[in-house]
Amino acid sequence: MVNTTAVLLAAGAGTRLGRGPKALLPFRGGTLVEHAAAVLEDGGCSDIVVVTGAGAPEVAALRKPGSVLARCRLVANGDWASGMGGSFRLGVAAAPGSNVLVALVDQPGVTPGLVARLLARHHPGRVTAAGYRTGGHGLHRGHPIMFDPALAVWAAATSKGDAGARAFLRAHPGLVDLVDCSDVFDGADLDTEADLHLLDG
Known part of the structure; x- marks a missing residue:
């Protein structure tokens, strides 16, 4: 059985939100990154x-x-300002031979059950993405998203700037299995002042 490494992308400065790095925002008695x-x-x-x-x-x-972060591996992206692509590449490089489940620090609505669902539904040689039904447009791809080891390396090699794996996923839609997670989460992320209600949970 192939191991799975979760890669939590938490490098951004939260410029659009204007409240400092989103990883450090207070949430449920701790910070978003700890949550x-x-x-x-x-x-x-x-x-x-x-x-x-x-x-x-x-x-x-x-x-x-004893903290949850003490059980995690931290990898610092010195070039974080260039965008999510570099963080994605560093995360994949830190997980050789593993499935890679990519999660974003600014989605406090993601639940353990959603993560477990993706792990259970993943198949070798595939990409497994959380899907959400919002806006009346059917199921659309979101995060977290899980890559087979070889596909993780392939996607990382094509990532640039702030796009992460977006170009790879758009170029290879036939590799992606969408798992409907709308019953537990709507896929929202904390991006602007209008999204601050997400911290009320």
């Missing part, structure tokens, strides 16, 4: 790589004994 790592762990990911950037020292300082 997201706990969700991945509770969902069945025993190996978690957190890719940091803006606020990297502050995230590292949260790795106190």
